Amino acid sequence: MKNLNRKNLGLEKLQPIKVIQFGEGNFLRAFVDYAFQRLNKEVDLNAGIAIVQPLKEGMINMINNQDGLYTLFMNGIKKGEKIQDIELISNIVKSINPYTDFADYLALAREEELQFIVSNTTEAGIEFIESDTPDMQPPVSFPAKLTVLLYERFKHFNGNASKGLTIIPCELIDYNSETLKKYILQYCDLWKLEDSFKTWVSEACTYHSTLVDRIVPGYPRAEIEEYNSKLDYQDNLIVAAEPFFLWAIEGGDDLKQKLPFHKTDLNVKIVDDIRPYKMIKVRILNGAHTAMVPISLLYGNKLVMETVNGDFTGKFVNGVINEISGTLDMDKNEILAYTEEVMDRFKNPFIKHALADIALNSISKFKVRVLPSLLGHYNANKTVPTNLTFSLACLIQFYKGTWNNEALPVKDTPELVEAFKNAWQLGSLDLIVNTILANTEFWGEDLTKINGLSEAIIVALNEIEANGIEKGFNNFSSQF
Template identity: 45%
Template sequence: MEKLSYKTLENVGYDGYLLKDAKEKVLQFGEGNFLRAFVNYWFDLANEKADWNGKCCLVQPIAPGLAEMINEQDGLYTLHLRGSVNGEKVDDKRIISSVSRCLNPYQEEGFNEMMKVAASDDLEIIVSNTTEAGIHYDPSCQFEDKPAASFPGKLTQVLYHRYKNNKPGILMLACELIDNNGKELLKCVNQYIEQWNLEEGFKKYVNEECTFCGSLVDRIVPGRIRDPQEVARLEEENHYADPLTDVGEVFGLWVIEGDEKLNDVLPFKKAGLIDKVFVTPDMSPYKKRKVRILNGAHTGFVLGAYLAGQNIVRDCMHDEVIKGFMNKMLYDEVIPTLTLDKNDLLNFTQAVSDRFNNPFVDHELMSISLNSTSKWKARVMPSFLGYIDEYHKLPKCITTSFAFYIQFYRGYELTDAGLVAKRPAGNTYTISDDRDILEFYYNHKDDSVKDLVHAVCTNTSFWGQDLTQIAGFEEAVVKTLTEIEEKGTYEVMKECL
């Protein structure tokens, strides 16, 4: 069967939206599943809905990559957005045509082409998602390298070439999942300017004429379709083969931090995507919303749900007690601590329920359980403390989730793989966390409930404070943990409702 290409689509009589030729307005560092299911999708919609008439030229951030495969298919690939919306199963298929090509800068031709795009009059935007490790300063990078090994090093080379060709500054959108991603990237570029002794005029160009924006990206992207039977069925249905087929969830949100005037460059507002992709002067409330509601829900209920016998998130959403516990925690204890518009928070929380109920994704509770100590501190504790400040009492569900956390960590054997513990049903599981945390719980494995809770609450290296100083908290956790031992986590959840 022929691979996906413009010629193949013409031969099979495809009549969906396509944009074959357009200016390369975006230089994108990263060609993996996430960017293709997220950034390139939004630009594709902008082409269709706003006549943006732009293409994204992709760059492999590391030597092994997808450039050859992408170019074989004229930049085309099939995207499935799958999930649950208002309880209904959704599988939207779209051929993405916003990608022009992909360059491999580790080959001389690819490096030279990257520099040609850098100096182009058409270029307006640079986008990156080079993983959390991508934004880092590597002093071993040299200006003469073709290319510099680090992404910020490559970006500095690209911007310098643009500067030397007297082209206007560009808009830089960082999508890496680190705090202050845009600012951290600019910081790295300035370090290379200093290290490479580049002229003051270029430093001024980067810091005053270019705009480095932080952004918050939110879409779960499982990526490839792994079932050979489903791949065969789709090929038969589509009349083409597409090894670059990508899969993401239906929900998608891109919050870009910057001045409203960025909408003059970005096409998303004109395309009517303002509830999906938008510019805001401060994205911190949206990050807080995501961390406390989406991530906080995960950390708040999955450990108790796992001990109650569940294995994947979707099944938890079909259990009225577990889902009820999660919802009570979110609606009664988390949302009241947040400052965004109430309807916005309610809509986002409803979307979280749909996302957790995704019929296409088997999200394992054990994968969410990794590093739950730091996750509880970052995702749940701010809501816990905020609720106490607001209402001067303990939030029942969040307090219970802390007891679930302790119970989950009550292991009996420390191995190289982690701390081994046993579920009530008798099967074992292995807890993954920092070694010092696992050693702490192993050293306290024979403690009474009261002594264990005291040791956990007073461990300031875990929480940054002594939790026994919060009135009534230690006693409440002891009481709940005792009830968990007697009745199990499921019954304790039920009593919270």
């Protein structure tokens, strides 16, 4: 079987770089890169993508080994029939690790036809790190890296307003583009960059908040032989995703002209306000995903599908969704229709979505995706919600790092992991729980001020330790 590269497939002609993408993970490759490929094929956008690896460790070498090529499998059920669409993604024309090739990274800013910046650096990626400086190669935070890149472009093109960029972040935080722009301007001030650059950043560049929705399990490790049997080349970067696709982007007619998705049948909505789309998606789909991870991993499951199909864990997830739904001020029929669709997507037999993969940065995800529902339930009812509270207890248990003498797939920043480790060494469960809940770096507020929450978490953790997950939850739910 031949290797996957451009020469072997006759794809040596490269498109001009019009997109810089911060992030090389499964989601962006199954979502943004696929979307731009559709534009290339259907409206001749002729947009090549340059990928920037946002962290020191990443997949750039693997991507370069295949000349940016990989195969996307879109698997699902449509009208009761199993479907599988296969597409070779070919629009990644350059991949750069700025930690080893910083000059190549800066050179991207000087690309004549560059128009777009897209990103997905997880919820933890859009942050302001005051210790970042403009002479670091590169700075640590994504906003600082982007500021350096924009400044290079500003200088190279002498502040030409026509060379401003369309910036479309895909991180799942509220007002993602506004937050990113705010941090860029903060770096302008911190680094004492000229006012003319600040004006260019604010007026020549445009910022568009987004909502992204597609379940992407990623590399189908367990079924890789079956997937490779459908190809006539060896692909080490196969990505599996569901067919469902929604990209809501805030923008007007100018953006529609730049990104003419309306000339395709891809579900991209360029709208004045993405908040209704974002609220229901982040709270129900992402919230249920995040809430199920710790309890299901501790229970012994490995996949989302077995979680929602399991007698105990499936009922628990339904309970989570019911609690979340009760906090949403939206049409109840619309919520019901969406939740039914979400459960069908979770049960997609093609999607082997590993819980361990979703566990990345679970604390910041819980803060954004789940905590608002927990607090919304408390504010409305003056009681803590049973399932969401037990999920939080399981999350704290999960971040202990071990369960039944086995290591757990905790994936987070070293500082956060160390903070949980130190908290778990305090001995007293009361002290452990109150230290963790009071940490505003984790949650954005002091959760010990929520009446009854600390006590409920302590009861839940005691039940988990004494009786395991299922019996522990049943005992806990009889009290809360």
